[in-house]
Amino acid sequence: MIHKVTPRRPTIAPLLKYMLRNGHGHEHDLNLVTWISSTTFVQDPIERDKYGLPITKQPEEPLNELIKEFEEQSTLHKGKAENLYAHYVISQHPDDRRLTQSEWYELIADYLQALGYDNTCKHAFIEHSEKSHNHAHIASSVVKSDGSIVDNTNDVLKGFDVLRKYEKKFGLKQLSSPERNWGKHYSKGELKAAGGSREEAMSKDWAARIRARFKAIEIENGGKLPDTMSKLVLALAKKGVAVKARQNEQGEITGISYKADDGPWISGSKVKASRLTFQNLQSNENVSYVPERDNPALLGNNDLKVNVAVQITKAQYKHIKVLKPRLRVFRRNKKQYASFTFYNSKKQREFAELMDAILELLRLLFDSNYGIDDDELLFYFSLEENFEYEYINQGISTYDVSDSVDALDNLLVEHKRWIGNFNHCETTHSLSWTHESTENELCVN
Template structure:
């Protein structure tokens, strides 16, 4: 099985070249190394003794050539170098010319590099698995940069082609299984891949998706409703994120007592809402599947507008009522609110509460209203909300005096709040 690693961008060429060729900071001996070459003018920096082992390695000229290429970039960015590592399975081997051909004609072009980008490669055979280090400058001949945001997945596609060409052991790409490509920083933080996986709630969710797929004949359930029910049986909750029109734009998942995780953090290549449909074959029909996500199929949308006076406007400002206030073109003031949500029971509760606040702010009352709220549709609300309304005009006048600067500074169109 062949794997590749992508490291963070580098600001200087010399430290990484010393790491690759001289073994400075390397985690294994660097004796059985071979300069594969690249598209650079500098010759092999390795001088060898009579036994063929490295004796003197000077990467200064090589570093200088890479730095000169980086100088073509005139923008602010200074981290202009990348370091890639491709490793074969233990016991497998490729010759330097085979590595050169694949890196030059397949791997780097797949990542977006062209012939104007400088690169070199060096083969290491000291460990049980042979591997190559590739060092690149991201600056093209015209001074523009190679875009490397997606080089992890693009690199895996190239590695699969390498395996097929030389009949190497094959490994599924992460977008075809339920694994995760942990960055070098993540592995360093956790200490090992095993620790990283055990500390990752996403790994638990991916494992349960894998169980569902295995139990379902190698594929996920074919509708969103069936998938949500299958996940619920495995202890996974699903939450849909909606846009302003109530359409699903994203999904989050939660396992047991863990945190909610966006699908893109768990398995972007498979579990985002579009990829579940496009890649996994999970059908979504709003009229059929919205109920499984807890989304009402018939959304309630109400708008109310009431003409108000300057005094009533001031009351709204003082009491911070959850309504929008605006001044029309004819200088008349109006108060209103628009309410929209996909949870119908929650809609009605909030709508009614807002109406009470509107009545309280505009008209006052000598009575006390008590709003009784019960647990409903898995939403927990407070047991009661008391509305103590202003009984006398002088009480309001006192409040107005206390908040004079705030009210006067509000203007006719201020204090807008939309309930959504």
């Protein structure tokens, strides 16, 4: 079974007429409309003959009385809410047997209770059986007897839990809820933006592409995802999905994002919150995470930016802008700086290019490197993609820096003579980081 939760509405009359009459947006054969039950004093407003068949011309008074009873219930609410009526539709699978009236009542009563309703709310349950699948409409006031209104948070997921329960109890075709499969419940607004087509909505949804590839991996892996984070990252890479993890200041992974092809990075909570967040991959999908084993795979796509900045004068700032070398100039706190930016990648470009660029700046500004105030040479780093400052000169080359600690250590030894070219200063400026249990420093002395 599936269900549909529609947006709440300010009036009830159009809905009840739609459900119980012809000519109101839905041409029903009233013989195929069944009154299941209600919590109203007014009962079935369809007039029937002695054989139980609806008469040709239906009187309007019974239906008007039903509408009035719903409206009177809503006057109990003294708050500011305006949309005080709800409409739900529960549909059987075409292969299901038709539920009896008592079965419908049991299911719907449990369904509404799960959504937060009680018997003081006004409800009416009506079955329509004119389509290939039987379905029930539920009209309800969301106002309780104390004047409060029913909270509609997570109505969709709460409703699916009840449907799964009664599929099993009544021997119906058992489906999986969206939080456990790879589907998505598109809102009415999302469908409207896509021209009313679910297929069109999916085609514009990059997250849908990522979910489809997770589904393919699950099928290929015997109905489950790979059992370690490293294996999962590898399986996704083979499907064209990149993975990027986020870390806190302590270096602990706090989140995960995915990117399919040339699409945007999307957080796990937006791709599939119930399954694909970093925590739910472990708790719900049984994907094991061991930092020492899996961090290289999870963090391999992070871009570590190493930045070096030297404070300069206004005249030097203008001079650099004219020459346009391989560096950036920016202002901060009414001071001018020239800086370099280098990116981490797996290509393992030589770290010496960083030193080349620093020496280039020195050659442009000074006959020698004497006169640089040691306190004006800054090192800083960031794991974010956006720079903290507004840079003026965008004409800069970027270089790849080895993401291997061993390779980086070797490069530091090889370029010791470059580091020695700097003046001996009383203060040491260093960029430090920790990889597993080994601490490494890049120092300018």
